[in-house]
Amino acid sequence: MRYFPLMVDTKDKKVLIVGGGKAAAIKIQGFIDSSFLFYCLAPAFCDDLIALAGTYPERIFLKEKKVDADFRFFAYDYFIVATDDEALNAALLRRAKAASVPVLSTSDPASSDFHMASVLRRGPLAVSISADNPTVSKYVKADMEEFLSRYDEEKLFEMNRIRRLLVERKSAHISEIMEELWNDEKISKNYGESFDET
Ligand SMILES: C[C@@]1(CC(=O)O)C2=NC(=C\c3[nH]c(c(CCC(=O)O)c3CC(=O)O)Cc3[nH]c(c(CC(=O)O)c3CCC(=O)O)/C=C3\N/C(=C\2)[C@@H](CCC(=O)O)[C@]3(C)CC(=O)O)/[C@H]1CCC(=O)O
Numbered sequence: 001m002r003y004f005p006l007m008v009d010t011k012d013k014k015v016l017i018v019g020g021g022k023a024a025a026i027k028i029q030g031f032i033d034s035s036f037l038f039y040c041l042a043p044a045f046c047d048d049l050i051a052l053a054g055t056y057p058e059r060i061f062l063k064e065k066k067v068d069a070d071f072r073f074f075a076y077d078y079f080i081v082a083t084d085d086e087a088l089n090a091a092l093l094r095r096a097k098a099a100s101v102p103v104l105s106t107s108d109p110a111s112s113d114f115h116m117a118s119v120l121r122r123g124p125l126a127v128s129i130s131a132d133n134p135t136v137s138k139y140v141k142a143d144m145e146e147f148l149s150r151y152d153e154e155k156l157f158e159m160n161r162i163r164r165l166l167v168e169r170k171s172a173h174i175s176e177i178m179e180e181l182w183n184d185e186k187i188s189k190n191y192g193e194s195f196d197e198t
């Protein structure tokens with residue numbers, strides 16, 4: 001598997017996006033559940049992107065600017081190239097690689113350092129779907145959403161709270177207790193507080 005699902009820390013991380021059309025909007029929307037900050041440069045932005053930036057003014061920054069092949073960038077953690085000018089996209093991709101900044105070109109996935117997956121959440125659970133075909137991913141995501149609705153969100157949060165307590169207490173039985181709770185129909189809210197391993 002050349003592109004492998006991975007969990008990366010997005011806190012305080014900056015993504016530069018050049019281009020402000022449909023592709024840029026799809027990528028930012030796909031990342032919106034992260035903590036990334038988005039800096040987007042283009043001479044003009046599509047309505048979806050303007051609406052998204054209106055909803056997240058503290059995370060999405062749109063700057064009207066036409067970029068050329070000599071564009072220099074620094075202090076960004078990731079780069080998404082999303083203009084409709086393929087030659088410009090290719091030049092920016094080369095620059096990013098030379099600067100060792102992980103880059104995704106929306107017009108050249110095969111030369112990109114990362115791809116986007118379709119991601120869905122249920123409480124603390126994150127599921128990543130990738131089929132090398134965004135249409136297939138979209139439909140599998142819809143099926144998966146229905147499948148995940150059988151999991152009790154509160155129970156998942158509660159199990160994690162208890163697990164954190166057990167980790168803090170350096171319990172030797174974390175996985176056994178987690179297995180027990182998973183198989184329990186209902187878990188008591190104050191399980192962790194009253195918990196005594198001995
Ligand atoms: C899954 C999702 C995640 C996300 O981006 O958040 C995603 N694309 C999504 C949507 C979407 N993408 C496109 C449209 C039509 C737009 C229109 O109408 O014009 C729509 C909208 C739709 O389908 O509704 C067009 C498109 N996509 C790619 C190309 C270039 C090419 O293939 O060469 C083209 C242009 C050619 C074409 O038009 O096909 C390439 C890629 N797109 C990927 C991911 C990567 C691997 C996907 C995988 O492994 O499955 C990959 C390979 C690289 C990357 O960009 O990361 C997200 C689903 C959202 C969801 O979660 O519901």
Ligand SMILES: NC(=O)c1ccc[n+]([C@@H]2O[C@H](COP(=O)([O-])OP(=O)(O)OC[C@H]3O[C@@H](n4cnc5c(N)ncnc54)[C@H](O)[C@@H]3O)[C@@H](O)[C@H]2O)c1
Pocket residue numbers: 018019020021022023024026041042043044045046065066067068082083084085088105106107134
């Ligand atoms: N990977 C994906 O998910 C995905 C999705 C849709 C489209 N695409 C591909 O991405 C590319 C872009 O498609 P689109 O539908 O977003 O096009 P678009 O026409 O909607 O948007 C192009 C954007 O690039 C900007 N732009 C043009 N020249 C620029 C420059 N010199 N500097 C800065 N910004 C500039 C435009 O102002 C516009 O905002 C195409 O190759 C398309 O096939 C990929």
